[in-house]
Amino acid sequence: MTHLVCGYPNQRDSQEIFKILQNYSQFVEVQFPFSDPIADWLIITEANKMALNYINSTDDVFNFIVKNRIQNNSEILAMCYFHTILTYGLRAFIEKSKNSWIYWIIVPDVPFDTEDWRSLLKICKNVGIHCIYTVSPSTPIERLTSISTIATGFIYAISQNMTTGVQGNFWESFRKYISFLREKFSIPIGVGFGIQSEKDIKQINSIADFSIVGSQVIRLYQDWWLPKISQFLKEL
Amino acid sequence: MKLKETIINPTGYFGEFGWAYIPEMLIPIMKEIQDGFFFLKETEKFQQELRLLYRNYIGRPSPLIYCERLSRKVWWASIYMKNEWTNHTGAHKINHCVWQILLAKYLWKKRIIAETGAWQHGLATASVAAKFWLECTIYMGKKDYDRQRPNVISMQLTWATVVPVTEWDQTLRSAVNMALKDLINNSNSTYYLLWTACGPNPYPSMNVFFQKIIGEEVRNQLNDAIWRLPDYLIACVGWWSNAQGLFYDFLDDSSVKMIWVEAWGKWINTWKHATRFSEKDIWVIEWYKSYFLQEKNWQIRDTYSISAWLDYSWVSPQLAYLENIWRVKMTSITDDEAIDAIKVLMQTEWILPALESAHAVAECINLAKGKPSNTVMVCNISWRGEKDLFITAPKFDSQFWDFLKEYILTL
Numbered sequence: 001m002t003h004l005v006c007g008y009p010n011q012r013d014s015q016e017i018f019k020i021l022q023n024y025s026q027f028v029e030v031q032f033p034f035s036d037p038i039a040d041w042l043i044i045t046e047a048n049k050m051a052l053n054y055i056n057s058t059d060d061v062f063n064f065i066v067k068n069r070i071q072n073n074s075e076i077l078a079m080c081y082f083h084t085i086l087t088y089g090l091r092a093f094i095e096k097s098k099n100s101w102i103y104w105i106i107v108p109d110v111p112f113d114t115e116d117w118r119s120l121l122k123i124c125k126n127v128g129i130h131c132i133y134t135v136s137p138s139t140p141i142e143r144l145t146s147i148s149t150i151a152t153g154f155i156y157a158i159s160q161n162m163t164t165g166v167q168g169n170f171w172e173s174f175r176k177y178i179s180f181l182r183e184k185f186s187i188p189i190g191v192g193f194g195i196q197s198e199k200d201i202k203q204i205n206s207i208a209d210f211s212i213v214g215s216q217v218i219r220l221y222q223d224w225w226l227p228k229i230s231q232f233l234k235e236l
Numbered sequence: 237m238k239l240k241e242t243i244i245n246p247t248g249y250f251g252e253f254g255w256a257y258i259p260e261m262l263i264p265i266m267k268e269i270q271d272g273f274f275f276l277k278e279t280e281k282f283q284q285e286l287r288l289l290y291r292n293y294i295g296r297p298s299p300l301i302y303c304e305r306l307s308r309k310v311w312w313a314s315i316y317m318k319n320e321w322t323n324h325t326g327a328h329k330i331n332h333c334v335w336q337i338l339l340a341k342y343l344w345k346k347r348i349i350a351e352t353g354a355w356q357h358g359l360a361t362a363s364v365a366a367k368f369w370l371e372c373t374i375y376m377g378k379k380d381y382d383r384q385r386p387n388v389i390s391m392q393l394t395w396a397t398v399v400p401v402t403e404w405d406q407t408l409r410s411a412v413n414m415a416l417k418d419l420i421n422n423s424n425s426t427y428y429l430l431w432t433a434c435g436p437n438p439y440p441s442m443n444v445f446f447q448k449i450i451g452e453e454v455r456n457q458l459n460d461a462i463w464r465l466p467d468y469l470i471a472c473v474g475w476w477s478n479a480q481g482l483f484y485d486f487l488d489d490s491s492v493k494m495i496w497v498e499a500w501g502k503w504i505n506t507w508k509h510a511t512r513f514s515e516k517d518i519w520v521i522e523w524y525k526s527y528f529l530q531e532k533n534w535q536i537r538d539t540y541s542i543s544a545w546l547d548y549s550w551v552s553p554q555l556a557y558l559e560n561i562w563r564v565k566m567t568s569i570t571d572d573e574a575i576d577a578i579k580v581l582m583q584t585e586w587i588l589p590a591l592e593s594a595h596a597v598a599e600c601i602n603l604a605k606g607k608p609s610n611t612v613m614v615c616n617i618s619w620r621g622e623k624d625l626f627i628t629a630p631k632f633d634s635q636f637w638d639f640l641k642e643y644i645l646t647l
Binding site for chain 2: 036038039042045046082083108109138139140158
């Protein structure tokens with residue numbers, strides 16, 4: 001799975017990146033840009049800020065996705081902060097997502113045991129969209145258990161207690177953590193945060209189901225430029 | 237349910253406001269802090285330690301001054317000033333810093349992080365961290381860092397590391413973001429010493445609890461002086477950590493009217509302000525649900541005020557709740573009125589309030605006119621005015637910049 005901040009670095013290049021990502025990955029996670037992304041590290045935050053120069057409304061993002069989607073190629077997953085959904089209206093947002101071929105949604109800043117999440121989940125179930133849950137190594141067991149009873153689609157396992165885009169290390173404890181998740185969950189496990197190289201991905205794919213590459217795509221773009229992204233993804 | 241119980245409660249909901257909209261990674265951290273807080277809150281030994289610190293370290297109780305000359309000047313209501321700036325480090329901020337540092341020690345944290353816009357919180361944090369031998373990192377937006385250079389130096393003189401944040405808009409907001417990311421990355425060893433009553437549950441409840449000492453003292457002091465409750469309580473509201481302190485103890489006394497003052501900024505250009513209650517948009521940003529000022533494309537709007545601490549685009553959830561149920565009244569004061577209030581207060585009482593508190597003083601003066609003298613008003617002077625000297629001095633003395641230029645040449 002790969003990650004894209006919609007509208008970064010500008011309208012045209014963002015479309016290009018989006019197409020490349022769709023060609024090479026099973027899932028593409030499209031982030032709705034937001035001025036205060038609290039769960040992301042600097043690199044994505046900066047990308048969000050740049051993207052906001054080109055994205056003026058939530059509808060822009062939907063239009064972007066509809067316009068640039070390559071049919072039957074990869075699944076599109078929306079990642080947005082709760083504020084974006086709230087301003088758009090819960091039901092309106094979910095229905096619009098469905099109409100824009102988004103069948104998966106991640107909301108990083110709403111814990112699953114809140115009223116807001118319940119109402120969101122209810123709408124998602126009605127409409128037929130998967131809500132993706134994130135778990136981290138520090139998530140208590142009770143919470144994992146209750147997540148496992150409601151989670152559908154796949155589970156987003158955060159590789160370490162970090163924000164996105166910090167160099168990660170995938171050692172023994174990490175293996176234990178993933179195999180523990182395996183016991184708990186029957187659905188596939190995707191691992192994200194801090195994955196930067198081919199080696200990382202090989203390691204992770206040997207124990208988890210797939211890996212999630214986010215900041216590295218942006219980093220590659222910064223070091224110039226598009227062909228490099230496709231080359232990087234091709235190697236994977 | 238009594239208002240007091242609503243304002244400090246473990247669920248984190250204040251009406252429809254509040255709660256913790258945080259990533260999954262932060263949940264165990266917040267749970268730890270919450271459990272620690274609600275345990276310590278009830279522990280007698282801890283309370284004793286705190287009382288000692290209040291007396292011997294901060295220098296509480298702070299005086300409640302009857303401003304006789306000011307009262308006469310504004311005809312006639314009796315005005316009292318709660319002088320929070322007599323505290324150690326010159327602001328009410330130290331109240332919650334002491335509390336939180338004890339909490340951090342109880343949780344066995346080795347490192348404190350904090351963020352600051354106008355240095356008082358940073359300085360208070362740095363000084364308590366030094367006192368309790370904890371490592372300390374303070375984030376500050378690059379703009380504020382440059383703007384407040386003398387204050388940065390005073391922070392660095394303690395053993396705190398001050399980190400200028402060059403990302404985003406380089407003000408308090410970026411400092412907050414940075415501190416939060418630091419917390420996620422170093423959650424095992426680090427305690428995030430939040431500066432006011434906002435942020436995710438349990439921080440809002442905690443901060444009210446830490447600051448409520450102000451109101452308790454006012455109640456006692458007024459009782460000693462005139463055997464009665466105040467009619468009006470007035471404080472400025474950035475988020476409300478000083479206002480909550482003054483008001484909390486009186487929330488259930490329905491005869492006490494509470495007035496909270498926001499910054500209207502420049503009068504002419506009406507987009508340049510920081511009155512969050514003027515538009516009443518309820519959204520979720522940065523960990524909780526509250527009123528926010530926002531742009532047309534649903535992003536957060538930049539605010540403007542002459543005083544750094546009122547210059548913020550959202551408010552504490554409890555404040556939003558209290559406003560929503562009409563327990564408090566919001567007003568706003570422009571920059572010029574605030575400056576005038578400083579002048580008046582200096583002329584009559586020789587109290588130099590910070591620009592933030594000057595907003596409250598200005599409202600107090602406006603309100604007192606024509607009220608009978610048995611109307612008792614208490615205004616909270618939460619900060620010392622020296623910190624704003626470079627902003628206020630040119631307004632009082634037109635030759636100030638010339639003086640500075642000459643002074644620099646002599647160096």
